[in-house]
Amino acid sequence: MKINKSLIRKEILSEYRNNSSLFLITPTMCVLIIVFPILAENRFAIDEDLFIITQILFLILFSTLFSIRNPINHRSLTRELNFAYIKKSEYFLGKISSEFLIYFPQILLFSILFSVVTNSNVKTNIFTFILTLVFFSINTVMVNIIFQMFTSFNNRFVQFILIVPIYMALSFFIAPIWLGVNLELINIYLLLYLGITIVIYSYTRFYLERGKL
Amino acid sequence: MNNIFFQANELTLGYGNEIVIKDLYLTLDKSKNYEIIGKNGAGKTTLLDFISYNFDGNSFDSEYVNEDIDVLEISHAPTLLPNLTLSENAIYFTSSINIDDEIINSTIEKYNLSSYKEDELKNFSSGMIKRAELAIADMKKPDVLCIDEPLNYLDKQGVEHLQNLINERTLKNKCNVLSSQETSGLMENKETVNLDED
Numbered sequence: 001m002k003i004n005k006s007l008i009r010k011e012i013l014s015e016y017r018n019n020s021s022l023f024l025i026t027p028t029m030c031v032l033i034i035v036f037p038i039l040a041e042n043r044f045a046i047d048e049d050l051f052i053i054t055q056i057l058f059l060i061l062f063s064t065l066f067s068i069r070n071p072i073n074h075r076s077l078t079r080e081l082n083f084a085y086i087k088k089s090e091y092f093l094g095k096i097s098s099e100f101l102i103y104f105p106q107i108l109l110f111s112i113l114f115s116v117v118t119n120s121n122v123k124t125n126i127f128t129f130i131l132t133l134v135f136f137s138i139n140t141v142m143v144n145i146i147f148q149m150f151t152s153f154n155n156r157f158v159q160f161i162l163i164v165p166i167y168m169a170l171s172f173f174i175a176p177i178w179l180g181v182n183l184e185l186i187n188i189y190l191l192l193y194l195g196i197t198i199v200i201y202s203y204t205r206f207y208l209e210r211g212k213l
Numbered sequence: 214m215n216n217i218f219f220q221a222n223e224l225t226l227g228y229g230n231e232i233v234i235k236d237l238y239l240t241l242d243k244s245k246n247y248e249i250i251g252k253n254g255a256g257k258t259t260l261l262d263f264i265s266y267n268f269d270g271n272s273f274d275s276e277y278v279n280e281d282i283d284v285l286e287i288s289h290a291p292t293l294l295p296n297l298t299l300s301e302n303a304i305y306f307t308s309s310i311n312i313d314d315e316i317i318n319s320t321i322e323k324y325n326l327s328s329y330k331e332d333e334l335k336n337f338s339s340g341m342i343k344r345a346e347l348a349i350a351d352m353k354k355p356d357v358l359c360i361d362e363p364l365n366y367l368d369k370q371g372v373e374h375l376q377n378l379i380n381e382r383t384l385k386n387k388c389n390v391l392s393s394q395e396t397s398g399l400m401e402n403k404e405t406v407n408l409d410e411d
Contacts, residue, residue, distance in 0.1 A: 006308035010297060017296040017333070076292075079267050083285060083292045085309040085353075 004086060004094045011098035018070065025065045026106055033058060033110060037118045045119035052178050055114050056171045062110060063167050066103055067144040068156045089208035092145065099141040107137055123180025132174045135193040139170050142200055216243040218357065219264055221277035226259050228270040233259045239406065243356055246383060246400045249392040251408030257392040258361050261286060264390060265359045285355035289362050291342045295335035299326060299345055302334060306349050317352060324348040324374055339366040344374060351378055358382060359390040363397055375399065
């Protein structure tokens, strides 16, 4: 399993210069997060019961906007990879890594910012909190790339409609942990999440390697 | 020695149910030069894309043998990435074969692109992008180099660079496949594939 560093560098540079997330989606989400408690309760604090569900809703909204920001064009991707002698399986791994590096710091920052402006917090320790965000990020990034590489839903609306339920399902594993279930249940949920991540990743790699793509 | 890298009998290619090329017999040798000629819509680009693994249409279950070798295509549309600089593009597109920075720099200089090395490709003219693609092809030295409409966008100096690249490759017995409406005059010893003939 080899990670192509040039590919990750290229993706991050393209993202930085393309400005599709950093200059549009991220500031918009920041504003939404900041104005939300004022709109909901007219103060920088919200009810504890509302906190987790709205935070997860913001995560799903941000993930969806992030996913549909820059659709992959199959034709130009094939040309690019053939010109660079890069296999699709290698691209898949590199793209996951680069998207994770772009996405994770933002989602972590949003979660912290949301806690700060709403004066509420999740009922779990910092380690578990970051671990759940890591799992959520890897899975959303992977699902997004699989969607774009293996389907021809180049219409952003269709992509939006189909991808949201998957992100909702992925967030269902986070909710109980953040709501503060006991340690044994946290371990079970985290293991389930790890299992899902491994299954999605392995199946896609197997599919790409088998087809020598 | 068997140098054949592509062989097809009754090759039929198209998009959806529309057939562009029908029952084509084609054998390509790794050490020869080829020129695909034909009028508009004859299927030159389709055939070139097929040879270089970039075809995304329908091959109607045609039987063909395609050896897994390094094939590079310079198509009519730019392949390089507009948001990266020329040197970043060169590093990315040569990353899989580990080329020294010195070779990258000297090749960029050879194609008179040194002063644009740190400029983003989106600010380049079409001719300069094509010249940059030729430079990267020169760095990578693929077994087979396919160029669609080779003379498009190139100025006199660009055509000279292209001619030199083809001559160097021909001397090393490497295959070049060009496609254009009429013969380009870039290769002396070549076989012609005329898609206008029935």
